[in-house]
Amino acid sequence: MRRFTSRNTVWICLLFGAVLAVPLFVSNSFAIDICIRILLFAFIGVAWNLMGGYAKQLSLGHAAYFGLGAYTSTILLIRYGVSPWIGMLVGGIVAMLASLPIGALCFRLRGPYFAIATIATAQVLMLLFLKFRDFAWGAEGTTIPNLGDAPLMMQFEGKAPYYYIVLALLVIGLVVTYCIERSWIGYYLVAVGEDEDAAEAIGVDAQGIKRNIYLISAFLTALAGTFYVQYIYFIDPNTAFSFNVSVEAALVSIVGGIGTLWGPVVGTVFLEATSALLQSWLGGGHGGVQLTVYSLILIAVILIRPTGLIGIMTEFYARLVRSGAATAKEVPLDP
Amino acid sequence: MLTTVAQAVVNGLLIGGIYALVSIGVTLIFGVVKIVNFAQGEFVMIGMYISYFLASSFGIDPLVSLIVVMPALFVIGVLLQHLLIRRVLALGDMPQIFLTFALSLLVVNVALLLFTANYRTVQAPYSETAIHLGAINLPVAKLIAFVVAMTLSAVLWVFLHATDLGKAMRAAAQNRDVAMLMGINPDRVFSVAVGVALALAGAAGALLMPFYPAYPLVGQVFVLMAFVAVVLGTLGNVTGALIASLMMGVAESLGIQFVGADSGLIVVFVMLLLTLALRPSGLFGGRSR
Numbered sequence: 373m374r375r376f377t378s379r380n381t382v383w384i385c386l387l388f389g390a391v392l393a394v395p396l397f398v399s400n401s402f403a404i405d406i407c408i409r410i411l412l413f414a415f416i417g418v419a420w421n422l423m424g425g426y427a428k429q430l431s432l433g434h435a436a437y438f439g440l441g442a443y444t445s446t447i448l449l450i451r452y453g454v455s456p457w458i459g460m461l462v463g464g465i466v467a468m469l470a471s472l473p474i475g476a477l478c479f480r481l482r483g484p485y486f487a488i489a490t491i492a493t494a495q496v497l498m499l500l501f502l503k504f505r506d507f508a509w510g511a512e513g514t515t516i517p518n519l520g521d522a523p524l525m526m527q528f529e530g531k532a533p534y535y536y537i538v539l540a541l542l543v544i545g546l547v548v549t550y551c552i553e554r555s556w557i558g559y560y561l562v563a564v565g566e567d568e569d570a571a572e573a574i575g576v577d578a579q580g581i582k583r584n585i586y587l588i589s590a591f592l593t594a595l596a597g598t599f600y601v602q603y604i605y606f607i608d609p610n611t612a613f614s615f616n617v618s619v620e621a622a623l624v625s626i627v628g629g630i631g632t633l634w635g636p637v638v639g640t641v642f643l644e645a646t647s648a649l650l651q652s653w654l655g656g657g658h659g660g661v662q663l664t665v666y667s668l669i670l671i672a673v674i675l676i677r678p679t680g681l682i683g684i685m686t687e688f689y690a691r692l693v694r695s696g697a698a699t700a701k702e703v704p705l706d707p
Numbered sequence: 708m709l710t711t712v713a714q715a716v717v718n719g720l721l722i723g724g725i726y727a728l729v730s731i732g733v734t735l736i737f738g739v740v741k742i743v744n745f746a747q748g749e750f751v752m753i754g755m756y757i758s759y760f761l762a763s764s765f766g767i768d769p770l771v772s773l774i775v776v777m778p779a780l781f782v783i784g785v786l787l788q789h790l791l792i793r794r795v796l797a798l799g800d801m802p803q804i805f806l807t808f809a810l811s812l813l814v815v816n817v818a819l820l821l822f823t824a825n826y827r828t829v830q831a832p833y834s835e836t837a838i839h840l841g842a843i844n845l846p847v848a849k850l851i852a853f854v855v856a857m858t859l860s861a862v863l864w865v866f867l868h869a870t871d872l873g874k875a876m877r878a879a880a881q882n883r884d885v886a887m888l889m890g891i892n893p894d895r896v897f898s899v900a901v902g903v904a905l906a907l908a909g910a911a912g913a914l915l916m917p918f919y920p921a922y923p924l925v926g927q928v929f930v931l932m933a934f935v936a937v938v939l940g941t942l943g944n945v946t947g948a949l950i951a952s953l954m955m956g957v958a959e960s961l962g963i964q965f966v967g968a969d970s971g972l973i974v975v976f977v978m979l980l981l982t983l984a985l986r987p988s989g990l991f992g993g994r995s996r
Contacts, residue, residue, distance in 0.1 A: 430804055477983050483800040484743035485942070488934045489983055495931075496976045619812070626805055660819030660923075667812035674802045674809065675794055 391539065395532035404531045408603065410644045411538040412596060413620055417628070417636025418545035419592035420621035422585050425631035426558065428565030429582060430483070433490030434593050434621045436474065436497050437467040439612035441594025442601040443501065443508060446516060449525070456526040460598040467594035468587045475586045479579060482568070491618070498613035513608020516601060526602045534603050541599065542637070545592055549633055552585075561585060565631070593621075623666060627673050629682025638681050643669065710842040715964040716957050721849040723956020724856035728911035730933035730940070730948040731860060732904030738880035738943030739900035742792055742803050746811035747933060748926025750780055750905045752818060754912020755921035762829040762916065769829055769916035770851065780909030784902035792901065793894070811926075818923035826920035834917045852914035859910055860949055863903065867945065876900055880943055931972070932959075935979040941989030951990065 398404050416434065423429045444466045445459025454462075478489040502511050521529045528534060552558050563571040564578045572578045601607045620643075628639025646669070647662045654661060677683050729747055736744045754776045761767040761775060791810065795802040833847040867873040878886040879896045887893055911929065912921075919925075933948075936955050940947030955975055962974030982989070 428800065430801060432808075477980055480983055484745075484804050485938060487804055488743070488938070489979070492931075492935075492976045492979050496973065496980070499973045499976070622805070626801065630801060660816035663812050664816040664820065667809040667816065670805060670809040671791075671813065674806050675791070678798060678802050 395535050401531055404535060406644060406648050408531065408535055408538055410640050411535070411542050412600060412603075413624055413644065414637045414640040415538060415542040415545050416593060416596045416617065416621045417624035417640055418542065418549055419589050419596065421625040421631065421636050422549060422552065422561075422592075423589040424622060425625055425635065426553070426561040426565060427582055427585050428631075429479075429586070430487050430622065431478075431490040431589075432487045432618050432622060433474075433492070433494035434589070435613045435615060435617040436490075436494040437471065437590040437593035438597035438600070438614075438617045439494070439497060439501070439609070440467045440470055441597030442607055442612040443597075444594070445598040446514070446601055446607050447508060449516065450514065455524055456598055456602050457524070460526075460595055463598050464591040464594045467590040471586045471590035472583070475583050479582055491615075494613055494615070494618060498609045501609040501613065509608070511609065513606060513611070516605045516607065518605060526599075534599075538599055538603075541592075541595055546633065546637075548588065548592070552588075553633060557581065557585075562631070623670060627669055627680055629680035630678075632680075632682045635680055635682045638685075642681060711964065712961075714843050715960045717843055717845065718849075719957030719960030720953055721846070721853045721956070722960070723953035724853035725911050725915060726929065726932045726936060726956055727860060727949045727952035728856050728907045728914075729929045730936040730952045731863065731945055732907045733930075733933045734937045734940065734943055734945055734948040735863075735876075735900055735904045735907075737937065738945070739876050740788070740792060740796070740897045741883070742796075742807065743934075744901075744904070745804070745808040745930070746814060746926075747904070747908055748928070748930030749811050749814040749818075750783070750908035750926070751912040751915070751929050752921065752923065752926040753783070753814070754780060754909030755916055755919075755925060756818070756822065756827075756912075757909070758913040758916040759827050759829055759921050762831075763827075768831055769913050770831075770855070772916075773855070773910055773913045776909040776913045777906040780905040781902040784905030785898045787905070788898045788901040789894075793897070811930075815923050815926070822923065824922060824924075826922050828920045829916045831917040846918065848917040852918075855914055856911070859907060863907070864945070866903075872896070872899060932975060935975055935982075938979060939982050939989055941991040944989070944991050947989060947991035 394407055395404060398407070416438065420431065420434050423431055441460070441463035444463035445454075445456045448454035448459040448462060449456055474490075474493045478486055478493065481489050501508050504510065519525050519527050521527070523533070526537070552561070560571070560576050560581050563574075563576055564581055568578050597612065601612065604611075624639035624643055625636045626639070627643060628637065629635030643666060646665060650661055650665060673680055679686075729751060732750075733744055733747050736742055736747075757776050757779060758769045758772040761772040762769055767775075787810075791806060795806050831848065833851070836847045838845040838847060838850065865873075867877055875886065875891045875896050876899065878889065879891055879893060879900075883893065886896075932952070932955055936951040937948050939955070940949070940951030955978065958974050958978055959971040963971040966974065
């Protein structure tokens with residue numbers, strides 16, 4: 373078993389080294405853009421997965437925190453000249469504060485009605501920001517002033533620095549998930565996710581643990597929001613509170629493997645790669661193709677293997693090991 | 708002032724009738740099959756497109772197209788239950804929520820591919836006319852839609868209370884296991900429930916066609932309203948959903964009149980969040996979920 377873990381570590385180090393080296397070899401800006409998208413949505417998926425995967429609180433409103441992070445850092449930058457690096461952290465804290473009342477409302481509901489209530493909160497925030505014309509530019513949105521190469525203001529010449537920032541975010545998300553998964557909090561979360569009443573009956577503070585994991589999930593999602601607007605240099609309510617962000621966060625986690633450390637990463641790579649292939653195959657201008665394919669994949673995963681791609685891979689690996697063991701047993705019998 | 712309020716209330720009630728058809732469908736499926744159909748709005752959209760193509764290709768009036776739309780959607784509902792929903796009934800929340808959610812994404816995006824995002828409208832002879840009651844305007848198309856919607860709701864009520872199949876559905880809604888022990892065939896009851904719910908959504912689509920444009924995302928407006936109405940009216944309660952839908956229509960219309968044209972939805976969402984905060988079990992029930 374010990375040898376197995378160390379072999380795993382070696383693989384992860386190799387993989388990480390390869391991911392680190394990508395910008396050195398990929399100079400095509402379209403390709404690196406896809407890589408950044410993959411890392412960003414993997415990170416949002418990881419943040420969603422803490423809530424939706426481990427505690428099974430199936431939120432469809434994570435765009436609320438994505439948008440709050442994006443707007444907080446942008447308002448601080450444009451109105452007060454505060455660096456987005458600080459704005460990012462402030463955005464995370466704003467999102468955490470917002471998650472308290474939202475959680476207090478939504479956690480009264482379970483299952484599908486929790487999902488609906490979270491959709492409503494994200495929509496309310498979007499509608500509010502559409503109304504804040506003087507304070508937050510209303511429906512027209514605003515462009516973020518381009519300062520050229522200004523690392524202190526989270527603005528860079530090439531795409532490689534953005535790649536490393538979002539990679540760092542993803543690593544932070546994965547480390548947080550890993551630590552939570554291994555600690556008592558992880559077990560409590562899974563217990564609440566499996567059966568909230570039973571967990572409470574054995575002394576788990578279900579409301580408290582849900583509130584805490586929601587705080588962490590909201591914080592991480594807000595970081596992604598700040599990064600995204602700094603990357604595309606533009607913000608408006610429809611981008612920042614886009615329902616697609618909420619959908620994709622859940623989608624990548626479910627397709628990859630809900631409630632697993634690597635699920636969101638595997639899911640994002642698979643979905644984004646499929647979408648990039650489709651785009652190069654069909655060309656642009658086919659609105660709807662990407663989400664049509666995503667939804668078909670989602671239906672297939674739900675009906676065939678609700679544990680997602682990670683589940684399929686684990687099973688395949690187990691079968692491989694078992695058949696390997698069987699042949700190993702047969703060898704000595706052969707004269 | 709009084710006329711403005713009265714006019715807003717009347718407008719709200721008229722559109723509330725359409726909301727009612729959608730939310731009764733959602734609450735019926737939830738009550739009987741214990742699934743929340745996130746795709747209910749998309750079946751309104753399908754109803755609208757069927758009605759639109761019947762009108763544009765064969766010149767059939769949207770009201771007449773009801774006799775095609777409702778059976779077609781009923782069949783789609785039975786197929787939906789048999790091919791998809793049945794397979795996730797024994798699974799947990801995640802598959803149940805995301806199956807219909809994925810279905811909603813799928814239908815919207817296929818519609819986008821087939822019909823593009825363009826708005827399509829049907830001009831019926833009564834689309835522009837209105838009846839004047841004193842100072843209040845009653846647009847004929849909306850009035851017809853409201854009357855038909857209320858008639859369909861009444862027919863459903865009679866069906867649920869006076870026929871064996873309807874009683875079986877209510878029994879299954881109250882307690883599925885006991886109902887099955889009494890010899891009720893769950894497959895049949897579930898199929899009829901989903902079929903009827905989709906037929907109502909399709910009817911809403913056909914009724915909307917004379918005064919509302921069809922486009923792929925049109926269902927989202929109605930499904931959000933329906934969810935709020937269903938929570939407000941207590942999950943699984945058909946009469947509750949009907950009353951709540953009419954209330955929501957009025958609230959939205961008053962919001963548009965007095966807060967601003969883009970504020971109708973804010974009023975509705977605030978109503979939802981207030982309901983969740985103050986009476987999570989809805990207005991018409993003590994049982995919370």
